[in-house]
Amino acid sequence: MQFADLQDVLIIDDSALHRQVAADICADIGFKSIRHAANGDEGLSMIRQQMPHLVLLDLEMPKVDGVQVMQQLAAENLQPHIIVTSGKDYLLISTVELMGRSLGLPVLGGLKKPLKTAELQDLLQRLYAISGAQEKELDLCEETDIRVALDEGHIIPYYQPKVSLHGGLLKGAEMLARWKHPEQGIIPPARFIPVIESNGWTTELTLKMLEHGLAQWQDWARRGLRLPLSINLSAVSLKGNTLISEIEGRLRKSHVPPRFIIFEITETAIAENLAEAIGIAARLRLGGMGLSIDDFGTGFATLQQLTRFPFTELKIDQSLVTSVADKPHLEAILNSVIELASRMQLTTVAEGIETTTDLDFMHHRGCLMGQGYYIAKPMPADNFTGWVKERMQQRHEPTAPASGTEEPSGS
Numbered sequence: 001m002q003f004a005d006l007q008d009v010l011i012i013d014d015s016a017l018h019r020q021v022a023a024d025i026c027a028d029i030g031f032k033s034i035r036h037a038a039n040g041d042e043g044l045s046m047i048r049q050q051m052p053h054l055v056l057l058d059l060e061m062p063k064v065d066g067v068q069v070m071q072q073l074a075a076e077n078l079q080p081h082i083i084v085t086s087g088k089d090y091l092l093i094s095t096v097e098l099m100g101r102s103l104g105l106p107v108l109g110g111l112k113k114p115l116k117t118a119e120l121q122d123l124l125q126r127l128y129a130i131s132g133a134q135e136k137e138l139d140l141c142e143e144t145d146i147r148v149a150l151d152e153g154h155i156i157p158y159y160q161p162k163v164s165l166h167g168g169l170l171k172g173a174e175m176l177a178r179w180k181h182p183e184q185g186i187i188p189p190a191r192f193i194p195v196i197e198s199n200g201w202t203t204e205l206t207l208k209m210l211e212h213g214l215a216q217w218q219d220w221a222r223r224g225l226r227l228p229l230s231i232n233l234s235a236v237s238l239k240g241n242t243l244i245s246e247i248e249g250r251l252r253k254s255h256v257p258p259r260f261i262i263f264e265i266t267e268t269a270i271a272e273n274l275a276e277a278i279g280i281a282a283r284l285r286l287g288g289m290g291l292s293i294d295d296f297g298t299g300f301a302t303l304q305q306l307t308r309f310p311f312t313e314l315k316i317d318q319s320l321v322t323s324v325a326d327k328p329h330l331e332a333i334l335n336s337v338i339e340l341a342s343r344m345q346l347t348t349v350a351e352g353i354e355t356t357t358d359l360d361f362m363h364h365r366g367c368l369m370g371q372g373y374y375i376a377k378p379m380p381a382d383n384f385t386g387w388v389k390e391r392m393q394q395r396h397e398p399t400a401p402a403s404g405t406e407e408p409s410g411s
């Protein structure tokens with residue numbers, strides 16, 4: 001695989017042999033310029049001279065080591081993407097990764113030396129996703145078609161259950177937008193949300209999802225199911241100031257208790273709009289709604305930034321959850337994330353539970369809830385009630401839960 005946009009990599013390593021191995025791999029992958037530094041000081045001055053796209057940073061170096069390089073970069077507010085490399089064990093590498101992120105540096109991940117092409121490519125794909133280049137490759141839908149779909153109500157929510165990892169009780173559902181296309185069938189959000197965002201229609205999407213959710217909540221409540229519903233907020237909608245009053249107006253009219261509505265904001269959205277995000281978050285919480293940090297572990301929000309937010313829930317990204325038992329180096333990160341969340345009294349939710357092993361692993365780490373294909377895929381509202389019934393029968397529970405048994409946690 002070639003990465004067309006990759007310009008410039010700086011390899012900081014005291015071993016000439018390891019620098020050469022890394023340089024060969026970077027050349028294969030398609031970097032246009034490859035620079036070398038034989039120690040931390042030299043690396044820092046090269047970064048100051050010209051900011052590279054990516055730094056491969058060795059941890060163990062005489063005098064100024066990799067940890068000190070990161071501390072210095074943070075102090076000078078220099079933020080190249082960083083991949084930590086080391087011959088040491090994965091636990092040390094992942095601890096340093098976490099330290100870099102909590103300093104606010106964009107650390108893509110860590111690799112054990114000697115580097116391997118496939119592993120570096122995996123991490124670079126992450127850089128690609130972050131820079132939005134993935135969207136370019138995606139087959140985005142036409143703007144005019146999306147406008148019509150919004151107007152005619154073809155964009156609807158699917159519901160994915162969230163369950164307790166201890167005992168499996170249904171705890172809530174996330175609403176995920178789908179375009180029900182008359183000819184093409186169901187279109188996933190990745191193909192239309194970027195277009196909605198670039199046209200400034202995100203508030204409209206949020207409010208439509210909310211309206212669907214509130215009506216659905218009432219319908220389910222009449223049948224004895226009072227279920228917390230989560231709605232995704234896009235980064236773009238954190239900028240305006242009309243969103244909150246529109247949300248509050250709809251909530252009041254619906255008579256749905258606000259604590260049953262949870263808004264999810266991604267870690268990246270927060271990092272991008274810190275001041276606005278704090279304002280919106282505070283107002284949502286003042287209105288009694290829940291607030292969740294989505295995709296935690298993919299962005300570069302610092303742990304310190306997060307403690308300033310009135311979150312009620314933390315959703316651990318699927319990249320840290322799916323097949324986690326095969327990724328021992330993630331364990332240290334997961335343990336500290338779950339510990340931090342519980343210290344902040346946040347409900348933890350593991351996203352992307354695909355197997356019983358994922359579920360057991362996250363449960364044993366102390367994560368409270370889970371969501372993922374192993375439990376159920378996102379589904380239309382009509383199928384959701386059937387799923388609930390079937391699950392309750394399997395679990396020998398009464399078919400309609402008593403009203404109020406599914407209280408939201410964390411609010």
Ligand code: C2E
Nearest residue numbers: 176177188189209232233234352353354371372373374378
């Ligand atoms: P998200 O909020 O992190 O949602 C979770 C995504 O993971 C969903 O993808 C869900 O279908 C998928 N997923 C759930 N369980 C598993 C699993 O076990 N394995 C795997 N591989 N994937 C799983 P989906 O529905 O395609 O949504 C993608 C993203 O689009 C969402 O990520 C969210 O950021 C955005 N999105 C969806 N609906 C809305 C919306 O109404 N408004 C906004 N602003 N964004 C939305």
Ligand code: MG
Nearest residue numbers: 174232264294
């Ligand atoms: Mg979400």
Ligand code: MG
Nearest residue numbers: 294295315351
């Ligand atoms: Mg997520």
